[in-house]
Amino acid sequence: MRIRVLKFGGTSVDTHEHRLMAARKVIQCIESGARPVVVVSAIGRRGAPYATDTLVELLTAIDPTIPPAPRERDLMMACGEIISTVIMAQTLRTLGYAAVALTGNQAGIITDNEFGNARILEIHPETILRCLERGWIPVVAGFQGITRPDEVFTDGSITTLGRGGSDTTAAALGAALRAEAVEIYTDVNGVKTADPDFVPDAPTLPEVTYEEVAEIAHQGARVLHPRAAEIAMDYGIPLWVKCTFTDEEGTRVVADANGQRRITGVMHTGKLSYLSFYIPYPEHKAQLELEVYRLMARLGVNLQGIGVDEEGFGFAFPREHWHAVRNTLDGLIIPLGTPSWFYLFQFGEAPSQVCQIQRDMLHKAGLGERIRTVPITIAEGCTMVSLIAHGYSHQPGIFAELHRTLAEVGIPIWQTADSELSLSCIIPESEVEKAVRVLHDRFALDAVAR
Structure with a gap:
């Protein structure tokens, strides 16, 4: 049949x-x-x-x-x-x-x-x-x-x-x-x-x-x-x-x-939010990063544009998950080390009520000197554009061309990411239509389907 x-x-x-x-x-x-x-x-x-x-x-x-x-x-x-x-x-x-x-x-x-x-x-x-x-x-x-x-x-x-x-x-x-x-x-x-x-x-x-x-x-x-x-x-x-x-x-x-290298399209995501975590504690940075990723996976949140440097990391995620992400991370305490350091995650300079309650609780327990604050900053109004570029992840010339193309029309790049199949940039949401059009033209994608 x-x-x-x-x-x-x-x-x-x-x-x-x-x-x-x-x-x-x-x-x-x-x-x-x-x-x-x-x-x-x-x-x-x-x-x-x-x-x-x-x-x-x-x-x-x-x-x-x-x-x-x-x-x-x-x-x-x-x-x-x-x-x-x-x-x-x-x-x-x-x-x-x-x-x-x-x-x-x-x-x-x-x-x-x-x-x-x-x-x-x-x-x-x-x-x-x-x-x-x-x-x-x-x-x-x-x-x-x-x-x-x-x-x-x-x-x-x-x-x-x-x-x-x-x-x-x-x-x-x-x-x-x-x-x-x-x-x-x-x-x-x-x-x-x-x-x-x-x-x-x-x-x-x-x-x-x-x-x-x-x-x-x-x-x-x-x-x-x-x-x-x-x-x-x-x-x-x-x-x-x-x-x-x-x-x-x-x-x-x-x-x-045949594994042939080619560029087949330029795509864009929906509305994103971008979180940056400041962690100047190298002995525990990797563990904290891993725990945050685990929490996001538990929420079913798809992370995009992950960036890592010596003093922190960041990622973008669909804005529809914003409330769940904030409720999970704000006031989060992760104890690490012996004796323990208590890493307290805080959005913005002024702590929320939840975050302050967590801080007060640690102080009352005599652990105030063991608190390390992990500041979280958020950038709203961003999105991600991506070149679908099979086999180009190790070709720096393509990424340079992508950067140059966006810079020529005044589009700032907040973060970059790549995989075996795509090259991506986090950009302001207001610039997404312009970005898609100029990249489509620059890489002659109108001829790809012929």
Whole structure:
């Protein structure tokens, strides 16, 4: 049986007209001789009645000072995809095709207990396969799964997979079903060399590697979640990024066959905040840095633009996590050494009430002389632009050209970072559109896709 997994994002299923266009892609798959398994996201984006963010706001509006329990929050967040699944299945039925809606649980998706950012542990695809054998189109709710049973919840608990989780659902189902391809449908014609809002004529890349598309996603493009690319790469699943609303071929994601050096795009992240930590204590600096990274990982905060020098370190993170980050770090005490030094983390020159309470507590315990303050400064209003540059991480000329290009148009660089696949700069948020355009021009990215 030839199986293809087709995933449709929120903007592909947000109106009846769009759902009909998505349904046509499903019908074309059937006409090609393959059996489609459809994965859908919640309908629309923030502000739409059944969008995930809208559902969460129903919870937080009850009392903004009391956060919802993670289990119940996931239960609410999963509703958007379930609604979308039923509506998409009904759309296909009205066109004369037998379709059945499946929740993540009914599709056999088993996850760990990390509510809000669960990992898929295994998939039992028997229900999906039985549907296919009967000639039905399974329409699966993306972004969700269920935990294994425990002594309290003997049927398991619904979990969500984090941002971009529907892409992950599609890739994981593709692996479990041994699909011949996974097709990710969105509102753009594949993977672009830049954000078309900033570079309207940015061309579509006909082909990128798994590593490149994962890096493109990490650096801000919303065409595909990096975890989905990693799953597809691990299992060797052919992957496509296509547009629901056109018949263009889109972008094919392939294995890196030759390791050729090339620059394929300039990407940008959303709104960031940048924290700087001043730690002039070399004997404990590395331990303090590691502990902060562990705390951020526990919060599920993705760090970007990490910078380290002799007297401290810093990093950028998505501004949406600001309150959680501040609540975790402000007044934090980390004891190190023998006898112990008590490292007290403090935002700004004037301590907050929480920080002052922590300081007073140490003084009352007779430990005032063992306090070492770790000042934290914050820079708001920044973002990160990145060149997707495979094989250029050890080529200083490219970084110099990037610096020169931004300097020529008066864009300051606050921090730099690089990886095997990208060269990045933290810059003021107000300059991001200009930065993307000048870098796209300087590195002739309009010719890359030809």
